[in-house]
Each structure stands twice: as C-alpha cells, then as structure tokens.
Amino acid sequence: MELITKPIIFIIFSLLISLSSASVVDFCVADFNFPVGPAGFPCKNPANLSVNDFVFSGLGVAGNTSNIFNVAVTSANDNSFPGVNGLGISMARLDIGVGGVVPLHTHRASEVIIVIHGTIIAGFIASDNTVYFKTLNKGDVMIFPQSLLHFQVNIGKNQALAFVSLNSAHAGFQFTSASLGGNDLPTEIIEKITLLDSQQIKTLKNVFGGTN
Incomplete structure (x- = not known):
C-alpha cells in the first residue's frame, strides 16, 4: 500500500507546484497589429505593456457635434482603449447639442447612462413594442437592456453631456436610419x-x- 501511495502523493504535489508557478492571465490588452475578431483582439505581448495601456483620456474632451444629428459619441472601447479588450466593459461620452439626438439604435450589450448636465429624453422599445421613456436631468441614471432599440434627445436649452457604460468591450452599434x-x-x-x-x-x- 505504501509503495502505491507515495507515487500518488508525489504526482499530486508536483501538480500543485506546477499550478502555483504557472502564469496567471489577468487581462488581454489589445494588439492592434492584428485584426479584431468576434472574441476581440489578440493579446499584446505582456513584455511590451505599460500603464498607458490601461488609461484613456479621450472622454475629457468634447466631441464635434457638427453633423446631421447634432451629436458626438466618443467611445472608449477596444478599438481605442486597448486595456478593456476581453474584459466585457466599455464607456462612451455623449455630447448632444441643442435639439440634437442619439438616433434610434441597438447593440449587443446592456447600457447604463448618467446625465452630467442638461435635460434629455431617453427611452427604449421592448420586444413587445412597449415604450419606456423619461425626461432625465443631471445625475439621473437609466438602463437600456441588451439588444433593444433605444434613443436620447436633448430637449433642453443648452448642450447636454452624458456618459454611458456598456457590458461589452465592443458593443457593435447599429443605427436604424444609417x-x-x-x-x-x-x-x-x-x-x-x-x-x-x-x-x-x-x-x-x-x-x-x-x-x-
């Protein structure tokens, strides 16, 4: 019995040692040298990483709203913010001019919006065609469930600003009109x-x- 037990104990001990010394994969920073696929970008070589891969400063700058919808969407997703690749999260800044709209659209992620300043009407259409919409003011938060059509309209007298968070590194926006x-x-x-x-x-x- 002892001759059988010792090899088994040795094998288990060796396995535990190998597991404890194995590299732990905490993240997969996007490598933009390769094309993106359904699962995101391939991982950048960890030896080439820096803290800048995990920081994005673009949401502090107002976007250009000179377009047909009078809106600017600045995205911090895996195309612009390599650190979120594979983590199932991204953010965006919405600058909505007076009378501007984020037109009816959908994406493969749920979304949370928080209004920083201004007054907007936001809403979504459920799969049974029930519409849920409400006027949102500074500090208000609203959720748009995954894949449902939704929109935002600035009804205030000044430019509105809001930030959104999505549970996808690349939500795949699809605007109905476009x-x-x-x-x-x-x-x-x-x-x-x-x-x-x-x-x-x-x-x-x-x-x-x-x-x-």
Missing part, C-alpha cells in the same frame, strides 16, 4: 420590408451614402 440608408439593397426591396415609400428611402440613401 443601416437602412447606407447600403446597396434595392429601394423596392426596402419599400416592401419597411413600408416606407421610395422617396423616403431615397432621402435616407442620399444622407447615408447608399445606392440602388
């Missing part, structure tokens, strides 16, 4: 699948660069 108008799907097909008339569709295509 998706309909920024493609080469023939207008007659879009008419059938949306009930929009051809002139409305052509207007969207002119705005967002679509064809056909």
Whole structure:
C-alpha cells in the first residue's frame, strides 16, 4: 500500500507546484497589429505593456457635434482603449447639442447612462413594442437592456453631456436610419420590408451614402 501511495502523493504535489508557478492571465490588452475578431483582439505581448495601456483620456474632451444629428459619441472601447479588450466593459461620452439626438439604435450589450448636465429624453422599445421613456436631468441614471432599440434627445436649452457604460468591450452599434440608408439593397426591396415609400428611402440613401 505504501509503495502505491507515495507515487500518488508525489504526482499530486508536483501538480500543485506546477499550478502555483504557472502564469496567471489577468487581462488581454489589445494588439492592434492584428485584426479584431468576434472574441476581440489578440493579446499584446505582456513584455511590451505599460500603464498607458490601461488609461484613456479621450472622454475629457468634447466631441464635434457638427453633423446631421447634432451629436458626438466618443467611445472608449477596444478599438481605442486597448486595456478593456476581453474584459466585457466599455464607456462612451455623449455630447448632444441643442435639439440634437442619439438616433434610434441597438447593440449587443446592456447600457447604463448618467446625465452630467442638461435635460434629455431617453427611452427604449421592448420586444413587445412597449415604450419606456423619461425626461432625465443631471445625475439621473437609466438602463437600456441588451439588444433593444433605444434613443436620447436633448430637449433642453443648452448642450447636454452624458456618459454611458456598456457590458461589452465592443458593443457593435447599429443605427436604424444609417443601416437602412447606407447600403446597396434595392429601394423596392426596402419599400416592401419597411413600408416606407421610395422617396423616403431615397432621402435616407442620399444622407447615408447608399445606392440602388
């Protein structure tokens, strides 16, 4: 019995030693030298990391709202903030001009918004087409569940500022209007699948660069 027990104890002890000395993978900083995939970017060589990989300063700067929606979205996701790669979290800054909107959109992540200043209407549409919307003021927080269509509109007299957090390093934003108008799907097909008339569709295509 003793001859059998000793080898087993030795094997278990060796295994524990190897596990305790193995490298612990705490993070996977994005390596931008390679393309991103569904699981994110490949990991940067740990020997080449610095604290700057885990810091992002872009959210302190107001974005340019000179566009059709009068809004700027500054994202701190795995495309711009390598430290969040693989961690299932990202942030964004929303600068919304007077009368500006973050148009109806969706993404593969839940989102929390906090209003820093200004007054906005924010809301989402549930899968049963129930709409949940409310006027938000400074300090108010609202949640938008994963994959549901949602929006924000500045109804105040001054520019609004809000920050959002998402439970994905790359949420994959898809704006409804841009998706309909920024493609080469023939207008007659879009008419059938949306009930929009051809002139409305052509207007969207002119705005967002679509064809056909």
